[in-house]
Amino acid sequence: MNKSFRRIHLTKRSIFLLVVTILFILSFASIIAMASEHRVTVRVSELNVRSGPGQSHEVITQLYQNDHLHVLAEQDGWLKVRTSNNEIGWVTESFVEETTEPEETPHYLIGEVTSPTLNVRSDHSLDADIIDKLTEGDQVEIIGQVDDWTEINYGDQTAWISSDYVRLLSSDTRPDDSEKTITMLEHNANIRREPSLEADIIGEAFANQSYTYVQKIDHWYEIQLTENTTGFVHADYAHTTDIDDLDLDTIVDIPALENATILIDPGHGGTDPGAVYNDTYEKDIALSTSLYLQQQLEKAGATVLMTRTSDIDVGLDERANISNTQTVDAFVSIHYDATGIRNSISGTTTYHYSDMDLPLANAINDRLKADGQLSNNGIGFGNYHVLRNNTRPSVLLELGYMDNDSDYNIISTKNYHKNVADVIFKGLTDYFD
Numbered sequence: 458m459n460k461s462f463r464r465i466h467l468t469k470r471s472i473f474l475l476v477v478t479i480l481f482i483l484s485f486a487s488i489i490a491m492a493s494e495h496r497v498t499v500r501v502s503e504l505n506v507r508s509g510p511g512q513s514h515e516v517i518t519q520l521y522q523n524d525h526l527h528v529l530a531e532q533d534g535w536l537k538v539r540t541s542n543n544e545i546g547w548v549t550e551s552f553v554e555e556t557t558e559p560e561e562t563p564h565y566l567i568g569e570v571t572s573p574t575l576n577v578r579s580d581h582s583l584d585a586d587i588i589d590k591l592t593e594g595d596q597v598e599i600i601g602q603v604d605d606w607t608e609i610n611y612g613d614q615t616a617w618i619s620s621d622y623v624r625l626l627s628s629d630t631r632p633d634d635s636e637k638t639i640t641m642l643e644h645n646a647n648i649r650r651e652p653s654l655e656a657d658i659i660g661e662a663f664a665n666q667s668y669t670y671v672q673k674i675d676h677w678y679e680i681q682l683t684e685n686t687t688g689f690v691h692a693d694y695a696h697t698t699d700i701d702d703l704d705l706d707t708i709v710d711i712p713a714l715e716n717a718t719i720l721i722d723p724g725h726g727g728t729d730p731g732a733v734y735n736d737t738y739e740k741d742i743a744l745s746t747s748l749y750l751q752q753q754l755e756k757a758g759a760t761v762l763m764t765r766t767s768d769i770d771v772g773l774d775e776r777a778n779i780s781n782t783q784t785v786d787a788f789v790s791i792h793y794d795a796t797g798i799r800n801s802i803s804g805t806t807t808y809h810y811s812d813m814d815l816p817l818a819n820a821i822n823d824r825l826k827a828d829g830q831l832s833n834n835g836i837g838f839g840n841y842h843v844l845r846n847n848t849r850p851s852v853l854l855e856l857g858y859m860d861n862d863s864d865y866n867i868i869s870t871k872n873y874h875k876n877v878a879d880v881i882f883k884g885l886t887d888y889f890d
Contacts, residue, residue, distance in 0.1 A: 461810050496556040497536065499524045500751040504553070506546035510535035516544050521685040525556055529615060540683065544660060545601050545608060545615075568607065570595045570830070571838040572622035581606035581617045582796060588616060597623070605796075624838045639668045639678050639695045648688040652677035659688050662695075694842075711816075712786060715758030715887035720780050722790040722843060723763070724745035724853075727770030732795035734859035737869050740768065743791045745871065746856065749847035750791070754885065777846040787817055787885065788851035790843050793868060795860045803861045804832035805877075808839025808853040817850045821884030829881045830867055831857050854881065 462586055499520050508512040510532045520540065521626035523681050526548070527572070530537035535547045570591045577589040581603045589611075591597070596756035597618070598610040607620045627786050641662040649656040652674045660682065662668070668680035668690075677689045723744040725731035731739030747763065754761045762783060764776045780788040809815055826833040839853050856877050 458659065488509055497526050497528055497538070497553040498556045499526070499548075499552065500554045504548055506540070506544070506548055508536070508546060510537070510547045514547065518544055518682075519686070520548070520683060524683045524685065526553065539600060541563045545603070568597050568599045568609070568623040568625055570618075570622060571624055575618055575622050577609075577611065578617045579607070583801065585617065591618065599623075599625070622837070624840055639680050639690065641668075641690070641695050647689055648680070648682070648690055650688065652679070652689045654691075656689070662690060689710070693774060711889060714754075714886055715890050717786040718760040718783065719754055719760065720762045720764065720783065720785040720788045721747045721751055721754075721847075722776050722788065723765055724790060724792040726765050726768055729770065732793060732859045734795060734865060735869075737859060737865070739793045739795075739859065742793055742868060742874060744768070746874040746878050747791045749875050750789070750804050750881055753878060753882040757882075757886070773842040774846070776843045780843075780847050780849045780851065785849050787888070788843070788847055788849050789821075789881065789885075790841075790851070790853040792853060792855050794855040794858050796858065797860065799860050800862055801860075802834075802858055803864050805829055805857060806834040807854045808841065808844065808855070809836065810841070810844035810851070811849070812880045814844070814850050814852060817888050818852045820888035821852060821854065821881055824880050824884035824887065825854075825877075828883065830873060830876060831864060851870045 463669040467476075482733050499522055502522050504520045504524075505516045506520060508517050518540070524539040524540070526536075526540055529537055530544070531550070534548075534550050536550050536553065537545070537547050539545055570593055575591040575595075576587045577591060578585040578708045579588050580586075600610060600615055605620050606617045607623055608615050608617055642655050646662045647658045648660040648662055651657075668682070671679040671681055671687055673679070673692070674689070676692045678692055678695055679687050679689050682688050698888075723740070723746075725738075725740035725743065727740075729740065731743065733739070744765070748766070751761045751763060762779065762785065764779060765771050776790070779785075793815050794802075794806070805825045807818050807825065809818040815836075822833065822836050841853050844851050844853055857864040857873075859865055859868065
């Protein structure tokens with residue numbers, strides 16, 4: 458079903474409310490338009506952008522003289538602003554002045570809701586008020602991202618939704634085709650002052666945000682942040698080519714299991730522990746589960762490739778590249794989840810990126826739902842690097858929540874690793890046979 462883009466407003470519960478709302482919008486259209494054009498310019502050499510309205514709040518980035526900002530709110534001599542790079546923060550009002558230059562066309566990202574229902578909240582927290590609900594297929598204008606939350610346009614203000622249930626569709630303005638761009642692949646990737654992991658963090662980027670490419674130094678991209686500022690992002694978390702170049706709609710022949718080549722990808726590893734809870738590292742239990750799955754598949758005659766068989770670092774690009782270059786028949790990435798909020802969510806989830814992945818996702822998830830020890834959250838769209846950059850049928854499995862006490866008591870055991878590997882094996886058998 459095709460759904461047109463809509464700005465988010467409170468749900469209309471009656472014809473009367475609909476009429477009142479329309480009259481309200483017409484009456485105040487000019488005010489809203491004026492508010493959306495409220496822009497200021499930095500008038501000092503350097504200006505700190507803070508996470509809240511006050512000197513005690515953390516500095517999240519810096520701006521420079523003549524940088525332009527959009528004003529979102531005002532409070533006690535502080536302005537909540539959106540930078541030209543779509544970062545949200547607070548600046549001291551006395552250090553900026555009204556902008557007189559004409560505004561350039563804004564760069565908005567368009568997202569589509571992937572959950573049957575999705576709460577719209579007043580702030581980026583599960584404790585924040587629910588001010589509206591969206592349904593699957595609704596489209597929103599994305600302003601920015603903080604942690605696992607996405608900020609969206611909500612009438613003449615902003616609101617927040619969970620990043621897990623929105624996928625990027627497009628941008629309403631695109632860079633010049635002749636201008637090389639860097640597109641981020643992961644949420645909350647650090648932007649550093651210099652091309653080094655030891656350098657100061659000067660900001661965060663969110664998935665699918667694009668920046669102007671400046672140059673590449675070793676394994677770092679230098680990107681344009683504002684008119685006068687650049688920063689560096691690690692190449693593992695960005696790319697310079699369009700995903701449209703990948704043939705994700707290829708018709709895939711599905712062989713019998715004994716003739717299949719399957720790539721198992723134990724998530725994280727080496728210096729990347731993944732989620733950590735108590736003394737348990739996601740990288741370790743993902744590897745344990747993957748090794749049991751490898752044994753099952755090899756016994757059935759399948760050819761099994763592994764992105765890692767020990768505790769080593771493997772880049773995200775490398776994981777997807779193995780799948781693509783080896784032309785595997787299935788790519789299965791094994792993970793365990795955490796929300797950061799204890800006991801908030803439980804169960805297993807299967808993620809896919811393209812329609813090509815759906816038969817594989819359905820086969821495995823049907824088994825997780827029927828035979829798994831944990832509750833099942835179904836199939837969701839996963840905007841993950843290893844899926845997005847993959848030209849082969851691929852899924853990413855989250856096999857339980859480490860910060861859920863009930864899940865943890867189960868998933869931290871070798872017995873669960875064996876059992877869930879057997880369930881995944883049955884799903885793969887269903888898919889290939």
